[in-house]
Amino acid sequence: MATNQAGKLPSDYSEGSIRVLKGLEPVKQRPGMYTRTDNPLHVIQEVLDNAADEALAGHGKKIKVTLHADSSVSVEDDGRGIPFGLHPEEKAPVVELVYTRLHAGGKFDKGSGGAYSFSGGLHGVGVSVTNALSKRLEVVTHREGSAARLAFSGGDVIEPLEVRKLEAGERKQGTTVRAWPDAKYFETAALPMGELTHLLRSKAVLMPGVSVTLVNEKTRETQQWLYKGGLSDYLVQTLNGDPVIPLFEGSGHADKNADNFAEGEGADWCVAFTEDGQPVRESYVNLIPTSAGGTHESGLRDGLFNAVKSFIELHSLLPKGVKLLPEDVFARASYVLSAKVLDPQFQGQIKERLNSRDAVRLVSSFVRPALELWLNQHVDYGKKLAELAIKAAQTRQRAGQKVEKRKGSGVAVLPGKLTDCESKDTSHNEVFLVEGDSAGGSAKMGRDKESQAILPLRGKVLNTWEVERDRLFANNEIHDISVAIGVDPHGPNDTPDLSGLRYGKVCILSDADVDGSHIQVLLLTLFFRHFPKLIEAGHVFVARPPLFRIDAPARGKKPASKVYVLDEGELAATLDKLRKEGVREGSWSISRFKGLGEMSAGQLWETTLNPDTRRLLPVQLGSLDFGQTENLITKLMGKGEAAARRELMELHGDAVDVDI
Template sequence: MATPRYDEASIRVLKGLEPVRQRPGMYTRTDNPLHILQEVIDNAADEALAGHGKLIKVSLHTDGSVSIEDDGRGIPVGLHPEELTPVAELVFTRLHAGGKFDKKGGGAYAFSGGLHGVGVSVTNALSKRLEVTIWRDGGAHEMVFAGGEVQTPLHQADTVGRRKTGTRVRVWPDAKYFDTATIPLGELEHALRSKAVLLSGIKVSLFIEKTGELREWLYEHGLRGYLDEALNGAEKIIPLFEGSQYAGDDDESFALGEGAQWVVGWTAEGPVVRESYVNLISTTAGGTHEAGLRDGLFSAVRAFAELHSLIPKGVKLVADDVFARTSFVLSAKVLDPQFQGQIKEKLNSRDAVRLVSGYVKNALDLWLNANVEHGRKLADIAIRQAQARARSAKKVEKRKSSGVAVLPGKLTDCESSDISRTELFLVEGDSAGGSAKMGRDKEFQAILPLRGKVLNSWEVDRDRLFANNEIHDIAVAIGVDPHAPGSNADLSGLRYGRICILSDADVDGSHIQVLLLTLFFRHFSKLVEMGHVYVARPPLFRVDVPAAGKRPARKVYCLDQAELDAAQEKMRSEGVREGSWSISRFKGLGEMSATQLWDTTMDPDTRRLLPVSCGEAGVEATEKMFDMLMGKGESAQRRIWLEEKGNLAEIDV
């Protein structure tokens, strides 16, 4: 077989919207087109959030297209001063173009749903056809795209009254980019209803052309009314706790307008309702704003219980004791939100923990001390939850106590034995292990440093595994014996709910990750199947940004070169002087201080943990891939695979 050619002509430059069409999964969900429609809906909601417009209308047409209309200001229709191209065209055809980057002097959007710079350009890229109508400056302006390219340039089609303003976007999603072209009606309704909840007084409607059905949402009571409706009459232990607070001009820590609105309820039984939003974007996977809410509620309840001497001797409250029966709707406003991934399911902004926690704690402190009976009930629930947790942990410990192997000497164990909270970090190297030991939360985080690279265990018999010291120590530490894939393994001795692989963010670290993943997939498959194995993602770069205006000096951590480039671009758009920031590269985990390692990689509120699973490929396909990658007799297949796929690797050497 001839070796594939690799020369200058092999390098391909993707331009315009081509990167989106090549790898749509990097920019949006590809199970169905809902997310590309949400990008347009979010733009309409951002107009309402900025105080422009009172109406958002969505229509599902019989030809498979969807139109979204608002009565906001309308996208600007003039030429861009630098690009000399109509601004409306740039918005739909350039990945990094939009009004949300302009934060100086308030900008067009002081608060908006993210600054990834893709938005509706992805909607256009993944649509067969897209029509835009803009009412602005006394004219009705129209533009048509086909396959992401301009088909009919922007032109004024009609005149209208100067009071008529807004934008209508009609989208025909291209089915070839999605698993199914069907839009999940339930999810769309939930997204639209949540916009109405968060934008009190804004009417949101959905028209289904096929049935002629019109659904409308208008919430005058905002979050409280929504949570009451969602709880569906469940018995509340105390009345709903609601509040809001936003930073003022004199706030030294946060930008003007940053803050949160919340409503929280505690119910005796039934399912809990938890919804959170950042600048109207639904964060279904939570994030740092939810962590701030949890921390604020816990801090206030614990302070109240301590003040009134309610905590029995020997009982230690943790955040989950207060949070176990908590339902909430949280809406945060963050000037510069950092999300995990383009679909914005999880907020990563570190400052959001402190922002929400501080405001919620202060408000709940005042509320509990003004309503002492409610405070006593709340503290009593938390104390009973803590006692139940302690009893459960004792039962587990008693069951484990017979015949337990002596734990490895280099294991630094944690204090808790509650596997719903405990974590074991398998750390590359003794120096990194030292930082992890000092930086961890000793109550629930254990550290096991590994020396060198673990044995490739893919073709090692199970009874010979313990000849390797590292594998022996891992098995004894986690409390589970090696077992065959698919077997009914006994996990009753499991000592940690999360087993986290923590290695350097370089090629060697990736190699160690693969060897450990091979071990778990081959010999501890039940742990992978049950979701106990994770990969920690430490940053490769740290950017030190100087103070600017009222914003204090800050540190920005980036996982890789792509995040570093995006961070620098964002700083330029914020007006930070070019070259005033400094970039440090971590050569390894051992180079990080204990505080840095905690902040970036071990703090449950701000870290990035990647759960390990076989994904859509399934167990059989994963096993075949491991056979090819790790089998001793598969070098020829590996070579062919590397020649075919090597150009896809994003490595840092």
């Protein structure tokens, strides 16, 4: 705690200075944590998602979005209407709670009696964020023979609930929400029309038979989308080249007898393979567009690759010396993928990437058998697809060999403890710098020998912040790292020869505890100080191993299972999911990994090495530029900087979690 000269606490720090943000205050204080602030599209999307959820649950056939002349936007649906009776515990109208509480809504009530089985994810912030960031918001809900209306401003009720009986000829059910987004929260108040129309069109694509209309009062234009044919209809209209083989379309969902997945979970997909043109790739989870992809896309890639690979093996089509990789099949694929996942986990507040690990197996388990069957029923098309994939593999291998020849002269002897990979394709290869020999042993056994190399490091690496470049190699570990990756140490203004780089990804893999974090910092210091061009070119990554394992008992038809989670937040979400599946409170056990050495080779592969299910963070300069970052690291890592470090701790000490 900082003290003033007299040794007393600063006088302005008292009970009254601790702020508890109530209701929607946190959203107004930090809108960027809850939504995109470049424009109001995402807050409108929250309202749209609710209308789509009604249609998805089978209760609506029409969604209409109107851009009014006064810059407000309204969304109208013919769903069931939001209930407006009093909530039994909160003693306030339900519709009011939905718009004024961060964690309220029908989507939390999962299971047999829940109103929604599948919905656009569970950040649980939803339309209350739209309300908090709007100057005015009006809701009219029609249900049970009545219409109820209320209005808000900045998240507060300004016109309380009014209920009236419906008149003859009025629509029977549905909700209309009209919002006036508050310009002060957004960089621009204008909605990006291209993104909005794309979003509306995609909703229509994913819900065949539901009509989506956009009315623009200023330009007096109306657009309507209705796709009877669903995904294939849409993909054919957006493709950039001619498909080599007919479109592969399918869908698969778990029934109530499925062992590993909840009833209704699954995917619909349509895939086209073209020889040229930019591939079209769109994926959705519970109708939410996942622009950054995620584990459901990995499942599609996995399913396509394994089906094509088994077809090639069955018909002995692979030329000698050619090794097929997933991207050889995937490179020319255009697709639209719509997955349904119960309680999806997303990365980022606006849900642009799906993180749920089970989604890889879920999608792959439906795609692979369907494509295998199709290819073996249409052998000629199968051979055309195989030809396309083999051609891609040969091109890739030729490119890898060219680089190899250039590097052939005067190669340094690789360090003895490096377990190298078999492939010579730099773009695909990865090296993991692993803390400790025991973890190194598990990693060697669990890795993909083809493309993953392991370099175990003994003990803590030297703090190299103030070490002269030509003295670096006196340290064995650093010498080994430099020789293994094939790049010499350099400064920020040098132009090092990166043609010798042996791995496209250099991954730091350390325990999830305090010592592991220290080793991670020492290695990041080494790369930032002595290999800055590797970071600049995007070759350095940090692997994030899980911190907890949950052993869940058998439940119903689901066998006992082990679930790995990254941190406290994921732990809470996973336990919630178990409760919803009917697991008795406390019948699971939670163990915390002290280190990677505790994991078996299989566990390490599944959680940390497998490209489909691991979490790998690219290392980049954040909001600070190179010079500012350098100054900050000097404070943290410099030898004579104890006073500066102390000041940093005093300023930010309360933001640090201490692991004891």
